[in-house]
Amino acid sequence: MSDHVEQLLDRLLEEHPPATTPHEVFWGAQYDLGLAWVWHPDGFGGLGLPRRVQGLIDRRLLDGGASVENRHINLLGIGMGAGVLAAHGSDAQRRRWLRPMFTTEEMWCQMFSEPGAGSDLAGLATQAVRDGDEWVVNGQKVWTTLAHVAKWGMLVARTDPDAVKHEGLTYFIVDMESPGVDVRPLYQITGEAEFNEVFFTDVRLPDSNRIDAVGAGWRVSLTTLMNERVAIGGNAVPRGSGRIAQAIEVWGRSGLEDPVLRDELLRLWADVEAFRLTSIRANEMTAAGTPGPEGSTGKWAWATHNKAIASFILDVMGLEGTLYPDGYSMSRPPAFEGRSPQHGFLRTRANSIEGGTSEIMLNILGERVLGLPGEPRVDKDLPWKEVPRG
Amino acid sequence: MAETVGFTPTEEMTLIRSTARQFLGDRLSIGVVREQMMSGEGFDRSLWKEMAELGWTGLMIPEEHGGAGYGLAELSVILDEMGRNLTPGPFLASAVLATMAVMEIGSDEQRAELLPALASGDRLASLALYEGPRDWGLDGIATTARPSGGGWVIEGVKRHVLDGHMADTLLVLARVGDDLGLFAVDSDAVEVEQVPVLDLTRRQATVRLNGVHVPAERALGERPVGQGLRRVLAMGSAALAVEQVGGAQRCLELSIEYAKTRYQFGRPIGSFQAVKHRCAEMLVRVEQARSTTQHAVRVTDDPEELAIASPLAASVASEAYVWVAGETIQVHGGIGFTWEHDAHLYLKRAKTSSLLLGDPRFQRDLLGRALGL
Numbered sequence: 001m002s003d004h005v006e007q008l009l010d011r012l013l014e015e016h017p018p019a020t021t022p023h024e025v026f027w028g029a030q031y032d033l034g035l036a037w038v039w040h041p042d043g044f045g046g047l048g049l050p051r052r053v054q055g056l057i058d059r060r061l062l063d064g065g066a067s068v069e070n071r072h073i074n075l076l077g078i079g080m081g082a083g084v085l086a087a088h089g090s091d092a093q094r095r096r097w098l099r100p101m102f103t104t105e106e107m108w109c110q111m112f113s114e115p116g117a118g119s120d121l122a123g124l125a126t127q128a129v130r131d132g133d134e135w136v137v138n139g140q141k142v143w144t145t146l147a148h149v150a151k152w153g154m155l156v157a158r159t160d161p162d163a164v165k166h167e168g169l170t171y172f173i174v175d176m177e178s179p180g181v182d183v184r185p186l187y188q189i190t191g192e193a194e195f196n197e198v199f200f201t202d203v204r205l206p207d208s209n210r211i212d213a214v215g216a217g218w219r220v221s222l223t224t225l226m227n228e229r230v231a232i233g234g235n236a237v238p239r240g241s242g243r244i245a246q247a248i249e250v251w252g253r254s255g256l257e258d259p260v261l262r263d264e265l266l267r268l269w270a271d272v273e274a275f276r277l278t279s280i281r282a283n284e285m286t287a288a289g290t291p292g293p294e295g296s297t298g299k300w301a302w303a304t305h306n307k308a309i310a311s312f313i314l315d316v317m318g319l320e321g322t323l324y325p326d327g328y329s330m331s332r333p334p335a336f337e338g339r340s341p342q343h344g345f346l347r348t349r350a351n352s353i354e355g356g357t358s359e360i361m362l363n364i365l366g367e368r369v370l371g372l373p374g375e376p377r378v379d380k381d382l383p384w385k386e387v388p389r390g
Numbered sequence: 391m392a393e394t395v396g397f398t399p400t401e402e403m404t405l406i407r408s409t410a411r412q413f414l415g416d417r418l419s420i421g422v423v424r425e426q427m428m429s430g431e432g433f434d435r436s437l438w439k440e441m442a443e444l445g446w447t448g449l450m451i452p453e454e455h456g457g458a459g460y461g462l463a464e465l466s467v468i469l470d471e472m473g474r475n476l477t478p479g480p481f482l483a484s485a486v487l488a489t490m491a492v493m494e495i496g497s498d499e500q501r502a503e504l505l506p507a508l509a510s511g512d513r514l515a516s517l518a519l520y521e522g523p524r525d526w527g528l529d530g531i532a533t534t535a536r537p538s539g540g541g542w543v544i545e546g547v548k549r550h551v552l553d554g555h556m557a558d559t560l561l562v563l564a565r566v567g568d569d570l571g572l573f574a575v576d577s578d579a580v581e582v583e584q585v586p587v588l589d590l591t592r593r594q595a596t597v598r599l600n601g602v603h604v605p606a607e608r609a610l611g612e613r614p615v616g617q618g619l620r621r622v623l624a625m626g627s628a629a630l631a632v633e634q635v636g637g638a639q640r641c642l643e644l645s646i647e648y649a650k651t652r653y654q655f656g657r658p659i660g661s662f663q664a665v666k667h668r669c670a671e672m673l674v675r676v677e678q679a680r681s682t683t684q685h686a687v688r689v690t691d692d693p694e695e696l697a698i699a700s701p702l703a704a705s706v707a708s709e710a711y712v713w714v715a716g717e718t719i720q721v722h723g724g725i726g727f728t729w730e731h732d733a734h735l736y737l738k739r740a741k742t743s744s745l746l747l748g749d750p751r752f753q754r755d756l757l758g759r760a761l762g763l
């Protein structure tokens with residue numbers, strides 16, 4: 001880390017002592033100093049430095065008593081939306097959205113999936129029709145995480161039904177407070193409604209909320225998804241932290257000495273450590289200009305390990321694992337929250353579905369990384385409106 | 391510390407890799423490997439001289455004793471390539487395990503006496519540690535050494551001595567009262583018998599020591615040697631894990647090549663998800679294993695970290711290789727089950743490697759102890 005960054009960090013921590021500064025104020029100052037997304041250009045929360053420097057900055061901030069929870073609270077914005085704005089947005093759009101996103105004053109959500117389009121995202125049906133300087137949106141999204149607290153939503157909509165499916169899409173940012181946006185809770189297996197369904201009835205968007213060109217929506221979506229998979233699966237965390245730490249804690253408290261369970265715990269520990277080292281190696285190889293296959297393996301491995309650990313923890317708990325201290329609250333949480341191991345067991349089932357299913361991840365690894373042939377496609381050259389659906 | 395060690399190869403490592411790939415490709419292609427594995431000794435000793443001339447046998451040996459003074463990180467590059475090529479012969483036994491034991495445990499005089507010949511390739515050595523089938527923890531050693539006439543008399547039977555039939559010197563672990571000692575014994579003085587092995591590219595011998603006399607100066611270092619030896623085995627396990635990743639990588643490549651070119655139902659079998667997803671999982675497991683091994687060979691100077699990194703790498707790489715080699719046969723169908731195809735050679739190497747220095751469960755037990763779990 002360079003002296004310049006060190007000085008900025010010292011300044012940030014001195015001028016805004018974390019203990020007495022409200023989080024939003026601290027994060028705002030962090031943004032203004034270019035320590036938010038350090039790889040962004042000057043003036044957009046960054047300093048034009050390599051991405052990996054951010055990890056060092058975040059660690060220093062944590063050591064200095066600051067919170068980096070905003071990355072988690074506004075995951076869909078900071079982890080994904082920002083990447084989209086950086087790669088495809090205009091300067092005016094970046095200026096408008098990045099700072100309040102980073103401070104969590106404006107929460108974000110991602111409106112991609114639809115009842116008829118999940119894995120096959122490019123098949124989506126929500127329509128946006130141009131009307132002068134505006135667009136009029138009609139349709140329905142589903143599984144929209146945190147839409148009930150979001151100010152802004154990333155929307156992919158069909159703007160040309162006559163084009164083949166990947167080509168007729170355009171990307172917008174929607175003000176979730178616009179008339180005609182209706183957000184309804186969808187309750188999950190945990191008893192909470194973290195996600196929602198979102199209905200659009202003649203919602204009007206200014207053209208200035210369009211990201212990149214008309215018809216470029218698929219390309220922009222891919223940027224979002226790639227950032228999502230890194231945000232979900234590619235974080236370099238400290239050794240033995242996160243869910244495996246919970247497993248070790250529960251194991252320690254149980255007083256068990258069962259050699260079979262112990263071996264399983266150690267296998268899981270080894271799996272996540274191998275995964276963690278792989279993330280570090282991937283970052284290093286990418287920074288060195290030689291990105292290898294290590295990176296793409298992250299999301300799949302993360303989902304697989306996470307589910308296995310969460311399930312193991314209940315095994316260690318025995319009958320205690322049959323209880324649900326959280327209770328089925330049937331509420332709408334304001335953010336992602338960590339909970340009991342039982343809640344973790346339920347919540348992790350989504351890990352292999354959200355952000356692209358594990359099957360889709362293996363398709364990507366097989367086809368893009370290993371170069372194996374794709375499957376025969378029935379939808380490839382048809383105009384979208386002629387593709388079979390169901 | 392753990393998190394600051396990098397993964398980027400040094401220039402030396404890149405150079406060593408290209409030399410290794412070229413040499414093994416030219417002199418030890420898979421056809422040659424197959425010839426040698428069917429021969430009595432399992433390895434053409436003239437190749438040892440060539441490897442020594444390339445500096446491989448002395449890579450880790452300090453310069454003052456005729457070596458190149460590199461570390462395990464550099465040596466591991468050769469093992470990676472050897473794993474890919476299924477290179478037969480005593481490299482692991484002599485240039486890695488026995489050499490590291492002399493370096494770690496031997497006194498200054500003993501290092502000065504033994505290392506130059508190991509570096510030059512004139513002497514081959516092997517560790518004779520195990521007796522029973524699960525002696526990895528060195529707990530149940532029954533072979534004894536008792537003092538006699540200023541030297542030692544050793545009595546016992548050692549099994550699973552890697553390439554023991556080629557060794558000039560055997561480093562024999564024996565009980566001295568309640569302690570463990572390591573003795574450098576000339577192979578002429580003992581009975582060495584090759585035993586039939588599952589993996590023909592890595593041989594084993596049984597060594598019988600029937601009251602063998604060993605001079606006092608051949609008792610290595612200071613007793614007890616258990617701790618030093620465990621360190622050697624930790625480094626050795628990391629080294630072996632690198633070799634395992636090299637083999638697993640080759641299996642992955644064979645599977646992908648085949649999945650792209652074999653057609654059934656009018657399409658390449660790699661377009662079927664059952665096959666494609668299997669290959670993708672192979673990739674994930676190979677990459678994860680590679681990360682653990684590359685980390686382990688870079689932390690040998692940090693005993694606390696090595697105690698975690700070595701069993702981590704050994705258990706992850708062992709299970710990955712056995713699984714990947716097995717799935718390679720599956721992807722190939724009937725041809726994968728033939729003698730003619732190379733898949734079985736990898737499976738045999740994979741399975742036996744996972745048992746040589748401690749099976750995954752044993753390694754995870756070490757890991758748990760190191761983590762305090």
Ligand SMILES: Cc1cc2nc3c(=O)[nH]c(=O)nc-3n(C[C@H](O)[C@H](O)[C@H](O)COP(=O)(O)OP(=O)(O)OC[C@H]3O[C@@H](n4cnc5c(N)ncnc54)[C@H](O)[C@@H]3O)c2cc1C
Pocket residue numbers: 109110111112113117118119120142143144145146195350353354355356357358359360363663
């Ligand atoms: C907790 C949670 C939060 C979410 N948050 C959001 C969000 O904020 N915004 C948003 O837009 N979406 C969100 N999603 C939606 C998520 O991206 C989709 O659920 C996911 O992409 C799968 O789509 P689907 O549910 O329609 O399943 P489908 O695509 O119908 O898949 C059903 C099954 O078929 C398999 N399958 C489908 N196609 C293939 C194929 N080609 N090869 C092999 N198998 C295949 C799938 O792997 C799966 O097992 C969220 C989902 C969950 C569970």
